[in-house]
Amino acid sequence: MTRRSELRELTRVRILTFLREPEALFWVFVFPLVLAAVLGFAFREGSLEPTPIGIIAERPGDATSEAATDALTLVLARDELLSIERFASFEDARKQLTKAAIDVLVIPGAPPTLELEPNKSEAEIARVRILRALELEASGGAEADVRIAPVTEKGSRYLDFLFPGLLGMNLMGTGMWGVGFAIADVRRRKFLKRLLVTPMRRSSFFLSFMLSRLVFLILELLVIVLIGTLLLDVPFRCNVFDFGVLSAVGAFTFAGLGILVASRAKTIEGVSGMMNLVMMPMWLGSGVFFSYERFPDGLQPVLKLLPLTGLNDALRAMMLDGDGLAAVGPELLVQVAWGALSFAVALKIFRWQ
Amino acid sequence: MNGDPKAGKVALRAIGLRKNFGDLVAVDGIDLEARAGECLGVLGPNGAGKTTTIEMLEGLLVQDAGRIEVLGRTWGADGDAIRQRIGVQLQETQFLDKLSCYELLRLFGSFYDKRDGEDDVLARIGLTDKRDVHVSKLSGGQKQRLAIGCALLHRPRLLFLDEPTTGLDPQARRRVWEIIEDFKVGGGSVVLTTHYMEEAERLADDLLIIDHGKVIASGAPETIIATLHAENVVEFTPLRPGATDAGGERVPREWEDAFRALDGVDAVLIDGASVRMTASRTQVAIASLFACLDERELGLVDLRTHRATLEDVFLSLTGKHLRDD
Numbered sequence: 180m181t182r183r184s185e186l187r188e189l190t191r192v193r194i195l196t197f198l199r200e201p202e203a204l205f206w207v208f209v210f211p212l213v214l215a216a217v218l219g220f221a222f223r224e225g226s227l228e229p230t231p232i233g234i235i236a237e238r239p240g241d242a243t244s245e246a247a248t249d250a251l252t253l254v255l256a257r258d259e260l261l262s263i264e265r266f267a268s269f270e271d272a273r274k275q276l277t278k279a280a281i282d283v284l285v286i287p288g289a290p291p292t293l294e295l296e297p298n299k300s301e302a303e304i305a306r307v308r309i310l311r312a313l314e315l316e317a318s319g320g321a322e323a324d325v326r327i328a329p330v331t332e333k334g335s336r337y338l339d340f341l342f343p344g345l346l347g348m349n350l351m352g353t354g355m356w357g358v359g360f361a362i363a364d365v366r367r368r369k370f371l372k373r374l375l376v377t378p379m380r381r382s383s384f385f386l387s388f389m390l391s392r393l394v395f396l397i398l399e400l401l402v403i404v405l406i407g408t409l410l411l412d413v414p415f416r417c418n419v420f421d422f423g424v425l426s427a428v429g430a431f432t433f434a435g436l437g438i439l440v441a442s443r444a445k446t447i448e449g450v451s452g453m454m455n456l457v458m459m460p461m462w463l464g465s466g467v468f469f470s471y472e473r474f475p476d477g478l479q480p481v482l483k484l485l486p487l488t489g490l491n492d493a494l495r496a497m498m499l500d501g502d503g504l505a506a507v508g509p510e511l512l513v514q515v516a517w518g519a520l521s522f523a524v525a526l527k528i529f530r531w532q
Numbered sequence: 533m534n535g536d537p538k539a540g541k542v543a544l545r546a547i548g549l550r551k552n553f554g555d556l557v558a559v560d561g562i563d564l565e566a567r568a569g570e571c572l573g574v575l576g577p578n579g580a581g582k583t584t585t586i587e588m589l590e591g592l593l594v595q596d597a598g599r600i601e602v603l604g605r606t607w608g609a610d611g612d613a614i615r616q617r618i619g620v621q622l623q624e625t626q627f628l629d630k631l632s633c634y635e636l637l638r639l640f641g642s643f644y645d646k647r648d649g650e651d652d653v654l655a656r657i658g659l660t661d662k663r664d665v666h667v668s669k670l671s672g673g674q675k676q677r678l679a680i681g682c683a684l685l686h687r688p689r690l691l692f693l694d695e696p697t698t699g700l701d702p703q704a705r706r707r708v709w710e711i712i713e714d715f716k717v718g719g720g721s722v723v724l725t726t727h728y729m730e731e732a733e734r735l736a737d738d739l740l741i742i743d744h745g746k747v748i749a750s751g752a753p754e755t756i757i758a759t760l761h762a763e764n765v766v767e768f769t770p771l772r773p774g775a776t777d778a779g780g781e782r783v784p785r786e787w788e789d790a791f792r793a794l795d796g797v798d799a800v801l802i803d804g805a806s807v808r809m810t811a812s813r814t815q816v817a818i819a820s821l822f823a824c825l826d827e828r829e830l831g832l833v834d835l836r837t838h839r840a841t842l843e844d845v846f847l848s849l850t851g852k853h854l855r856d857d
């Protein structure tokens with residue numbers, strides 16, 4: 180029989196075993212979908228939320244006091260952004276205020292009293308809206324003269340900042356877990372030892388992990404990017420090819436790190452611990468959820484050298500600003516250096532049995 | 533060791549093998565030789581050093597001392613050439629559960645320059661009907677046959693099998709034996725470790741009995757059994773006068789000496805409350821045993837005689853059984 184390529188066969192087996200592992204599929208494909216749904220809900224576009232406020236007569240039950248309250252309620256109700264609840268007892272009203280079911284409790288009078296928690300932004304919004312309603316009433320409907328220019332440009336929302344960071348984090352997670360777990364598993368089964376007594380080239384073994392990652396990367400990118408651009412309206416301003424190259428470099432880097440982390444661990448638990456240890460600083464410091472520029476200046480150079488920081492920066496530059504590969508050269512270089520270094524060290528220290 | 537001039541070419545030779553794990557001497561100076569087309573059995577109890585020895589031969593462990601020559605080559609420079617030509621079944625490999633038998637064979641096949649088709653191999657190991665079944669769904673015996681299939685799909689000249697039938701029922705064990713015998717018929721050489729003497733007696737042309745990392749007997753099975761200088765073994769459990777059971781008490785020294793002195797008895801071994809005697813002239817030995825029991829008014833719980841086996845050799849050499857069970 181003619182010889183089949185061992186690299187192709189090893190890669191095939193990696194892909195098959197992965198596809199037959201329901202948990203793994205969940206983390207790579209379903210999880211991003213769930214995440215996107217949550218994000219889409221949290222950052223959905225739409226009208227402003229009305230502010231819930233309460234109103235109560237100064238002396239509940241007293242006719243004049245109740246009439247004044249009716250009048251004030253009418254004035255406030257003209258503002259659609261105030262949703263007003265009328266209370267009959269102070270006890271009830273304050274309970275709702277403590278529970279934050281209403282942001283402000285209005286008690287008519289001259290002047291009216293606003294009961295609120297001073298340091299809460301919701302209370303502040305409610306206060307401003309109430310004041311505006313009162314001023315409009317006093318001035319007979321004339322508003323201060325300013326021109327409003329609404330920002331509608333894509334790419335300036337927090338979601339637009341967050342999305343490339345999540346993509347980077349996902350590439351890191353699937354790369355490291357996918358490779359690290361698979362290696363720990365074949366080692367635990369002593370399957371690795373069995374491979375050692377065959378003439379299989381060791382480089383094929385490692386490369387098969389890299390290649391199978393590449394296959395899943397394509398699927399993963401498709402799922403995530405399509406969700407981002409079609410469902411969440413995140414901009415995608417760069418060249419698809421450049422984006423593919425960057426993602427592939429990122430995937431290789433983290434596959435290399437995954438091999439390194441799994442190169443000596445004897446158990447799945449050992450690998451998990453190491454993985455978390457390596458990834459934790461990057462979840463926080465690589466600008467996934469917020470910009471790493473918020474960390475002290477002294478830390479900046481270190482943070483910039485983390486593999487995920489470079490990937491996130493480059494993904495943002497490409498997706499949001501439409502930069503090409505050339506513009507993210509330094510970040511690519513950091514990636515490649517990490518990948519190559521991890522791979523080289525892993526080859527040296529790898530425990531085969 | 534086997535200086536037989538008529539012997540064929542040597543497939544495997546090791547001299548003065550030694551391996552320590554810290555303070556523990558796992559292999560303590562073992563010499564061995566497997567002739568081409570024959571099966572060398574390595575027999576020994578748990579922890580004897582069988583796996584350590586075979587893994588040094590397979591190039592998985594580096595020996596602390598000694599020399600190994602596999603198919604005329606040495607590990608190191610010739611490693612890949614050797615790996616192309618040997619097949620290995622390890623004692624405790626778990627194959628990837630989610631692959632089918634076919635897929636697993638296909639993977640292993642891709643490592644070798646020459647190989648048989650997957651379906652041929654499946655037929656040879658009797659798993660044709662399990663072709664597309666996942667490894668996790670196979671029985672123990674089927675898994676073991678698949679492991680052997682992975683070891684011989686490239687038609688190796690030398691096959692290493694480390695306890696291929698441990699834990700299998702007799703039926704499954706026989707099916708494995710048939711595959712190994714087939715391989716030998718095709719001209720292959722085999723090194724096999726086991727702690728089943730029936731397996732060694734059936735498959736091995738040559739045998740190495742090891743204990744505590746040392747060779748305690750070697751040669752063809754019949755030759756080794758012949759070293760007992762007795763064809764037969766008489767086993768019995770004597771009873772004190774009037775007693776109804778032996779109570780697990782060790783046989784008294786005094787009786788032991790009396791049994792040793794019996795006519796026709798070559799050697800006596802005490803195994804708790806039981807006695808094993810080897811005898812070249814069985815009838816004489818039994819007649820004198822009965823006379824002796826009569827004289828001392830001793831009773832008998834049981835009495836058995838059988839042809840000497842490797843188990844008896846092992847017992848007489850080490851005073852213990854090959855297996856704990």
Ligand SMILES: Nc1ncnc2c1ncn2[C@@H]1O[C@H](COP(=O)(O)OP(=O)(O)OP(=O)(O)O)[C@@H](O)[C@H]1O
Nearest residue numbers: 553556558576577578579580581582583584585623
């Ligand atoms: N990696 C190791 N580290 C330390 N000690 C070891 C190691 N491998 C084997 N040993 C010890 O070396 C001795 C020989 O072990 P080995 O596995 O060769 O025995 P074996 O004859 O194959 O036994 P079994 O029939 O149980 O498979 C044992 O005492 C074992 O505990």
Ligand SMILES: [Mg+2]
Nearest residue numbers: 582583584623
């Ligand atoms: Mg063993």
